[in-house]
Amino acid sequence: MRIEKFTYDNKLTKLFMYATILWGFVGMLVGLTAAFDLIFPALNAGIPWLTFSHIRPLHTNAVIFAFVGNGIFTAVYYATPRLLKTPMYSKKLGSIHFWGWQLIIVSAAITLPLGLTQSKEYAELIWPIDVAVVVIWVIFGINFFMTLVKRRMKHMYVAIWFWIATWITVAVLYIVNNLQLPTSFLHSYPIYAGIQDALVQWWYGHNAVAFFLTTPYLGLMYYFVPKAANRPIYSYKLSIIHFWALIFIYIWAGPHHLLYSALPDWVQALGVVFSVMLIAPSWGGMINGLLTLRGAWDKVRKDPVLKMFVVGVTAYGMSTFEGPMLALKSVNALSHFTDWTIAHVHIGTLGWNGMLTFGMIYWLVPRLFNTKLYSRALANVHFWFATLGMLFFAIPLYFAGFTQSLMWKQFTDAGYLAYPNFLETVTQILPMYALRAFGGSLYFTGVILFIINIRKTVVAGKFVRYEEDQAPALEHDAHGSKENLQWGWHRKLEGKAIQFSVFAFIAILIGGAIEMIPMFMVKSNVPTIAAVKPYTPLELQGRDIYVSEGCYLCHSQMIRPFRSETERYGEYTKAGEGVYDFPFQYGSKRTGPDLAREGVTSLPNYKPNSWHYNHMLDPQKMNAESIMPPYPWLITRNIDIASTPAKIRAMIKLGVPYPKGYDKAAIADLEMQAHEIGENLRQSGIKVDDNKEIIALIAYLQRLGTDIYKDKE
Amino acid sequence: MDNEKKHLQKKDEEYEIDTLTNDRLIKGHDYDGIRELDNDLPPWWKWLFYITIAFAIIYSVRLFVFKAPDLIQADEYQNEMASYQASKAVAKANKAFEVKLLTSDADLAKGSETWHKICAACHMADGGGLVGPNMTDNYWLHGNTVQDLYNVVTNGVLAKGMLSYKDQLSDKARLEVVSYVLEKLQGTKPAHPKAPQGKKYK
Numbered sequence: 075m076r077i078e079k080f081t082y083d084n085k086l087t088k089l090f091m092y093a094t095i096l097w098g099f100v101g102m103l104v105g106l107t108a109a110f111d112l113i114f115p116a117l118n119a120g121i122p123w124l125t126f127s128h129i130r131p132l133h134t135n136a137v138i139f140a141f142v143g144n145g146i147f148t149a150v151y152y153a154t155p156r157l158l159k160t161p162m163y164s165k166k167l168g169s170i171h172f173w174g175w176q177l178i179i180v181s182a183a184i185t186l187p188l189g190l191t192q193s194k195e196y197a198e199l200i201w202p203i204d205v206a207v208v209v210i211w212v213i214f215g216i217n218f219f220m221t222l223v224k225r226r227m228k229h230m231y232v233a234i235w236f237w238i239a240t241w242i243t244v245a246v247l248y249i250v251n252n253l254q255l256p257t258s259f260l261h262s263y264p265i266y267a268g269i270q271d272a273l274v275q276w277w278y279g280h281n282a283v284a285f286f287l288t289t290p291y292l293g294l295m296y297y298f299v300p301k302a303a304n305r306p307i308y309s310y311k312l313s314i315i316h317f318w319a320l321i322f323i324y325i326w327a328g329p330h331h332l333l334y335s336a337l338p339d340w341v342q343a344l345g346v347v348f349s350v351m352l353i354a355p356s357w358g359g360m361i362n363g364l365l366t367l368r369g370a371w372d373k374v375r376k377d378p379v380l381k382m383f384v385v386g387v388t389a390y391g392m393s394t395f396e397g398p399m400l401a402l403k404s405v406n407a408l409s410h411f412t413d414w415t416i417a418h419v420h421i422g423t424l425g426w427n428g429m430l431t432f433g434m435i436y437w438l439v440p441r442l443f444n445t446k447l448y449s450r451a452l453a454n455v456h457f458w459f460a461t462l463g464m465l466f467f468a469i470p471l472y473f474a475g476f477t478q479s480l481m482w483k484q485f486t487d488a489g490y491l492a493y494p495n496f497l498e499t500v501t502q503i504l505p506m507y508a509l510r511a512f513g514g515s516l517y518f519t520g521v522i523l524f525i526i527n528i529r530k531t532v533v534a535g536k537f538v539r540y541e542e543d544q545a546p547a548l549e550h551d552a553h554g555s556k557e558n559l560q561w562g563w564h565r566k567l568e569g570k571a572i573q574f575s576v577f578a579f580i581a582i583l584i585g586g587a588i589e590m591i592p593m594f595m596v597k598s599n600v601p602t603i604a605a606v607k608p609y610t611p612l613e614l615q616g617r618d619i620y621v622s623e624g625c626y627l628c629h630s631q632m633i634r635p636f637r638s639e640t641e642r643y644g645e646y647t648k649a650g651e652g653v654y655d656f657p658f659q660y661g662s663k664r665t666g667p668d669l670a671r672e673g674v675t676s677l678p679n680y681k682p683n684s685w686h687y688n689h690m691l692d693p694q695k696m697n698a699e700s701i702m703p704p705y706p707w708l709i710t711r712n713i714d715i716a717s718t719p720a721k722i723r724a725m726i727k728l729g730v731p732y733p734k735g736y737d738k739a740a741i742a743d744l745e746m747q748a749h750e751i752g753e754n755l756r757q758s759g760i761k762v763d764d765n766k767e768i769i770a771l772i773a774y775l776q777r778l779g780t781d782i783y784k785d786k787e
Numbered sequence: 788m789d790n791e792k793k794h795l796q797k798k799d800e801e802y803e804i805d806t807l808t809n810d811r812l813i814k815g816h817d818y819d820g821i822r823e824l825d826n827d828l829p830p831w832w833k834w835l836f837y838i839t840i841a842f843a844i845i846y847s848v849r850l851f852v853f854k855a856p857d858l859i860q861a862d863e864y865q866n867e868m869a870s871y872q873a874s875k876a877v878a879k880a881n882k883a884f885e886v887k888l889l890t891s892d893a894d895l896a897k898g899s900e901t902w903h904k905i906c907a908a909c910h911m912a913d914g915g916g917l918v919g920p921n922m923t924d925n926y927w928l929h930g931n932t933v934q935d936l937y938n939v940v941t942n943g944v945l946a947k948g949m950l951s952y953k954d955q956l957s958d959k960a961r962l963e964v965v966s967y968v969l970e971k972l973q974g975t976k977p978a979h980p981k982a983p984q985g986k987k988y989k
Contacts, residue, residue: 156819231818306812306822339859343850347843354836369807489875494955495904635864637871675945678955682948685918696908
């Protein structure tokens with residue numbers, strides 16, 4: 075047996091770790107700002123990029139792709155070489171990966187607050203950045219898979235399995251959900267519309283949680299928990315079963331984001347049953363994490379790293395039990411569109427992702443800098459800030475979600491909505507929003523302590539760039555035939571990186587394909603409604619403004635089939651109504667009322683043009699207690715009229731039945747309709763020009779949901 | 788017999804014992820110092836998985852084979868609305884309602900509450916008007932009697948953006964708010980009164 079010597083380079087691990095800390099700080103600070111925006115709507119000071127609807131996507135993207143993303147890469151670049159006994163394949167690819175990823179984050183941080191967005195949650199980035207993401211992801215993939223090829227360990231450890239599944243699935247999800255038709259360098263339309271777009275988006279959105287926030291962090295857990303505790307993994311068999319079950323089942327669960335929507339019953343049912351079947355595979359990970367600590371519980375009491383891991387893994391267990399419960403239709407009828415979902419997500423992110431990241435870095439830094447952690451006591455204080463912060467964040471929001479939902483559904487004895495004014499249900503829960511901001515502040519304070527501690531440790535130590543190691547050279551297939559353990563077939567597979575990856579690829583394709591292909595191929599899934607017509611050019615421009623301003627982040631456009639919703643908002647939303655909606659605007663949260671039928675004059679939510687004008691300018695003038703931020707720039711900014719022909723041409727390409735050559739006539743139609751609305755506003759004593767964004771937005775709002783009401787009016 | 792013995796012997800060779808838990812470590816499973824135990828799946832975990840799979844099968848059969856009405860949302864909605872319509876018919880049978888100005892403090896307080904929750908969005912809290920007309924002056928677009936105002940609130944004036952509130956507010960609630968306008972808002976001095984609209988009444 076030939077022993078080979080080789081060297082690990084810690085430089086990229088260090089860089090990714092610093093990036094994790096930096097973007098964690100930024101992403102959470104933005105989140106905190108968003109939390110305060112909700113309590114003090116005037117906090118945006120009339121500045122678009124400080125407004126909730128602009129910074130909420132920045133917060134989610136920053137904490138997911140920048141904080142957790144860099145956390146994943148820190149773990150992968152540190153653990154993969156050590157688990158496989160070989161350095162990472164290429165330093166150059168690693169550097170391109172690192173700097174490319176940071177550049178993507180910076181460009182996201184610039185474009186999202188400016189309102190350059192696709193409006194698909196966690197896939198908001200505009201198409202040029204999407205292209206960059208795919209390129210960098212492929213570079214990461216080459217570097218990672220080539221390291222597998224070059225490995226000296228015959229078998230791949232379970233952490234590596236999870237990272238293989240992560241890379242493959244994220245690539246598939248990201249590309250499929252981001253297929254789009256550009257109309258300019260900064261703008262595009264997705265190739266899917268309405269309910270089909272929604273299904274693709276939530277297949278992506280749910281599995282971004284699964285394969286970006288969960289599987290790579292399970293890999294992280296499988297390396298750093300046994301390392302930090304110096305204990306063996308509880309059960310190899312459990313690793314095998316829960317890995318395959320998890321990646322196969324997770325991909326089906328997306329439709330649970332669209333329960334009681336216009337999605338056909340059969341797809342909803344698949345979303346429900348696969349979500350429920352996810353409990354055990356998820357808990358498999360929790361068990362393997364927690365029970366690995368058997369025999370080390372005395373250490374857990376003292377060691378902040380292990381404490382964080384325990385709370386993190388427990389939070390994972392809690393939120394993966396809660397998730398399937400929220401996917402039951404009867405629970406979802408209550409929870410959907412409320413703050414309950416926000417609370418649920420933050421148990422996962424603050425608990426699982428946050429705690430695991432902090433624990434990993436507290437463990438890594440002394441090793442990377444050949445020193446001791448500056449202060450164990452400070453890390454313990456951080457632990458308590460983080461734990462209490464998480465609880466103060468989540469518990470008030472559970473209460474808020476529950477309260478608001480019951481108020482929405484409450485009827486008086488006489489059969490009227492008990493709270494016909496949506497705003498009443500908002501003011502009721504504002505104290506809970508304040509408590510949430512307090513919880514967020516606690517958590518963020520913990521992060522500041524963390525940064526101080528890490529900084530002091532780094533300064534006290536000296537960076538260990540290279541570490542020597544040695545291992546026997548890998549002899550291919552020398553032992554293959556000898557393996558006949560109970561799980562021999564799987565053991566063999568662990569020795570074959572390519573076959574393993576192919577099986578994982580097949581496992582994650584099945585669910586999505588079975589749910590999505592019939593939605594596109596079988597007409598009965600999206601029944602045609604003859605009354606539904608394409609948007610006018612002005613409405614289309616208004617719709618793009620609605621998308622750009624992020625209205626969907628607080629206003630849904632999906633009336634669910636409940637009496638409490640149809641009484642409040644009108645006829646429930648049908649699949650056939652969305653066929654020209656590129657992208658769909660169903661939304662996922664109702665901080666304000668649903669707008670799906672905002673334009674229907676016979677419904678309770680209808681407002682005249684002048685109301686909309688005054689309301690965008692100064693919402694508190696219309697409703698003193700409203701928490702909607704002001705959007706005064708809509709009144710001064712001009713509609714980008716010149717973009718109209720390109721947009722119409724893109725729509726025609728996507729199958730919207732505008733007459734042939736309509737792109738040339740569109741501007742004239744736009745100006746005519748804008749003039750009508752302008753005149754109407756001027757009659758109400760409002761001084762406004764026809765070419766302002768507010769005119770287009772009003773045109774869109776007054777069109778919303780009206781098509782199927784045309785016969786009734 | 789011989790084979791089994793061999794097998795057991797072989798098993799022993801493949802394991803070591805973890806001294807802290809007395810569980811068996813799998814030989815040869817050592818990744819950067821991380822070992823793996825040969826523990827079986829916890830039985831309760833297996834049962835949890837089986838039960839959720841059983842749930843999935845039953846749920847699917849109920850929907851796909853038996854078309855259970857509680858899993859088909861269009862049916863579910865129809866049932867909900869039908870049971871409501873039935874209860875409404877009963878409620879309608881015992882009502883006698885007269886449109887007559889209310890003056891009691893309790894009624895006017897309720898009227899005020901409705902005014903601030905709903906009407907103030909367009910007519911402003913002090914009644915001075917903004918999108919909707921001024922309610923404090925003595926100019927009226929659609930008449931100034933209790934019945935006139937009640938009709939406007941009930942049926943709306945859609946052409947001008949005034950909604951119908953008959954499905955949102957009970958008969959009593961509409962009468963309360965109309966009474967509030969006539970008793971409390973009329974003749975007050977709002978901060979920013981909208982210019983008079985309609986015909987002046989004496």
